[in-house]
Amino acid sequence: xxxxxxxxxxxxxxxxxxxxxxxxxxxxxxxxxxxxxxxxxxxxxxxxxxxxxxxxxxxxxxxxxxxxxxxxxxxxxxxxxxxxxxxxxxxxxxxxxxxxxxxxxxxxxxxxxxxxxxxxxxxxxxxxxxxxxxxxxxxxxxxxxxxxxxxxxxxxxxxxxxxxxxxxxxxxxxxxxxxxxxxxxxxxxxxxxxxxxxxxxxxxxxxxxxxxxxxxxxxxxxxxxxxxxxxxxxxxxxxxxxxxxxxxxxxxxxxxxxxxxxxxxxxxxxxx
Amino acid sequence: xxxxxxxxxxxxxxxxxxxxxxxxxxxxxxxxxxxxxxxxxxxxxxxxxxxxxxxxxxxxxxxxxxxxxxxxxxxxxxxxxxxxxxxxxxxxxxxxxxxxxxxxxxxxxxxxxxxxxxxxxxxxxxxxxxxxxxxxxxxxxxxxxxxxxxxxxxxxxxxxxxxxxxxxxxxxxxxxxxxxxxxxxxxxxxxxxxxxxxxxxxxxxxxxxxxxxxxxxxxxxxxxxxxxxxxxxxxxx
Numbered sequence: 001x002x003x004x005x006x007x008x009x010x011x012x013x014x015x016x017x018x019x020x021x022x023x024x025x026x027x028x029x030x031x032x033x034x035x036x037x038x039x040x041x042x043x044x045x046x047x048x049x050x051x052x053x054x055x056x057x058x059x060x061x062x063x064x065x066x067x068x069x070x071x072x073x074x075x076x077x078x079x080x081x082x083x084x085x086x087x088x089x090x091x092x093x094x095x096x097x098x099x100x101x102x103x104x105x106x107x108x109x110x111x112x113x114x115x116x117x118x119x120x121x122x123x124x125x126x127x128x129x130x131x132x133x134x135x136x137x138x139x140x141x142x143x144x145x146x147x148x149x150x151x152x153x154x155x156x157x158x159x160x161x162x163x164x165x166x167x168x169x170x171x172x173x174x175x176x177x178x179x180x181x182x183x184x185x186x187x188x189x190x191x192x193x194x195x196x197x198x199x200x201x202x203x204x205x206x207x208x209x210x211x212x213x214x215x216x217x218x219x220x221x222x223x224x225x226x227x228x229x230x231x232x233x234x235x236x237x238x239x240x241x242x243x244x245x246x247x248x249x250x251x252x253x254x255x256x257x258x259x260x261x262x263x264x265x266x267x268x269x270x271x272x
Numbered sequence: 273x274x275x276x277x278x279x280x281x282x283x284x285x286x287x288x289x290x291x292x293x294x295x296x297x298x299x300x301x302x303x304x305x306x307x308x309x310x311x312x313x314x315x316x317x318x319x320x321x322x323x324x325x326x327x328x329x330x331x332x333x334x335x336x337x338x339x340x341x342x343x344x345x346x347x348x349x350x351x352x353x354x355x356x357x358x359x360x361x362x363x364x365x366x367x368x369x370x371x372x373x374x375x376x377x378x379x380x381x382x383x384x385x386x387x388x389x390x391x392x393x394x395x396x397x398x399x400x401x402x403x404x405x406x407x408x409x410x411x412x413x414x415x416x417x418x419x420x421x422x423x424x425x426x427x428x429x430x431x432x433x434x435x436x437x438x439x440x441x442x443x444x445x446x447x448x449x450x451x452x453x454x455x456x457x458x459x460x461x462x463x464x465x466x467x468x469x470x471x472x473x474x475x476x477x478x479x480x481x482x483x484x485x486x487x488x489x490x491x492x493x494x495x496x497x498x499x500x501x502x503x504x505x506x507x508x509x
Contacts, residue, residue, distance in 0.1 A: 120448045120473075121448055121473060121481055122445060123445065125481055126482075249480075257475060257476065260456075
């Protein structure tokens with residue numbers, strides 16, 4: 001289950017994490033075999049949630065998407081029609097036609113719940129391990145490489161996170177901080193790895209299920225990380241980031257176990 | 273019912289499933305040894321296998337997949353020293369996307385980057401040296417099926433010695449699902465352990481799959497699953 005990133009996809013220098021065209025192309029990278037139409041819907045929806053696709057953005061043509069996702073045009077059409085049904089995109093005819101993002105997805109509790117139920121504890125733990133590895137490496141490099149303007153950018157994003165309200169805004173603001181840390185590490189590869197991880201985990205982490213992740217619990221870690229970055233204290237920065245992510249992982253596994261053990265889950269029937 | 277009784281009930285059910293699986297692997301191992309062994313008598317190296325012989329092995333693996341929902345893949349793994357055709361080393365079947373069994377191809381080209389060198393892996397090396405069945409602890413099957421699995425293997429031999437194993441894979445994900453379902457009726461939290469104390473799955477975030485159960489767990493209870501072959505154990509506090 002290996003999918004290959006195209007090395008020709010470049011992020012223009014200094015373009016930051018948010019709006020770059022090169023980074024956006026990663027939204028359209030090749031997919032694993034299973035449930036491809038659904039996977040396309042998830043990828044596009046998550047990209048909208050993270051603010052990588054914005055209202056008014058035009059998606060590539062069906063043929064282009066089919067090629068970059070590595071699926072048939074029929075599968076892309078199926079995915080687009082699901083997104084249209086959700087009211088997230090709109091297809092316009094004519095010369096300036098195409099498929100456009102028309103609204104951003106609201107955090108869907110049933111969807112997040114379903115996603116959490118479908119992931120195993122092992123998968124959640126492994127996702128946490130991957131996040132910890134990529135984030136620790138990024139912040140360690142950022143501690144020695146970041147200049148004042150990089151630190152200011154991270155600080156502004158942490159302030160934005162502190163001011164954010166609601167699962168959706170918190171998820172997006174949190175992701176932006178981790179992406180900016182990878183940007184400060186001067187590593188395109190770490191940035192792309194972090195982007196994939198954020199697309200996968202961020203909405204799930206902040207989903208308002210049961211006992212949601214609290215901003216107040218997370219803020220001290222960010223404060224600690226920023227102080228460490230200012231002191232260029234690599235160990236302390238890594239340790240704060242690692243603890244934060246370990247907390248996230250415990251939180252998600254706890255949510256998962258609560259769902260699995262206390263309520264009837266619908267996907268039970270495929271085993272035994 | 274006390275928590276302990278509930279956990280013992282769960283242990284009995286899971287043990288019965290695993291025993292059924294090992295019984296089935298035993299039957300396949302002796303069938304392959306009898307049928308293919310007879311047809312390859314007096315030769316040290318078996319094969320090359322005829323299409324009907326390969327179909328027989330496939331059908332056996334498919335039947336095992338059908339009868340054991342825990343299992344994600346099954347087949348025969350031959351010792352490379354004991355068969356003629358390297359491309360027939362692992363007639364292996366997995367559940368396809370729609371649940372129907374399909375063939376799974378491994379890379380046997382020694383010079384390839386994706387070459388699957390299994391000779392030292394515990395599910396092969398241990399049954400080969402001990403002659404006894406084996407359930408491994410969870411591992412990431414890199415270049416095999418690339419999943420996080422446990423493997424059950426039963427060796428078979430002819431007069432020249434070890435020939436191969438009948439094997440089946442259990443995905444940790446699947447085992448976890450089964451455990452979660454059973455755990456709904458167990459009021460206490462518990463942990464399922466593989467060999468050497470590696471956590472397979474658990475019903476509490478305090479113990480994460482893949483980690484080793486810490487040493488300071490004397491106050492808890494340990495229970496070996498009552499299986500014929502040593503398999504897994506349970507821990508609870």
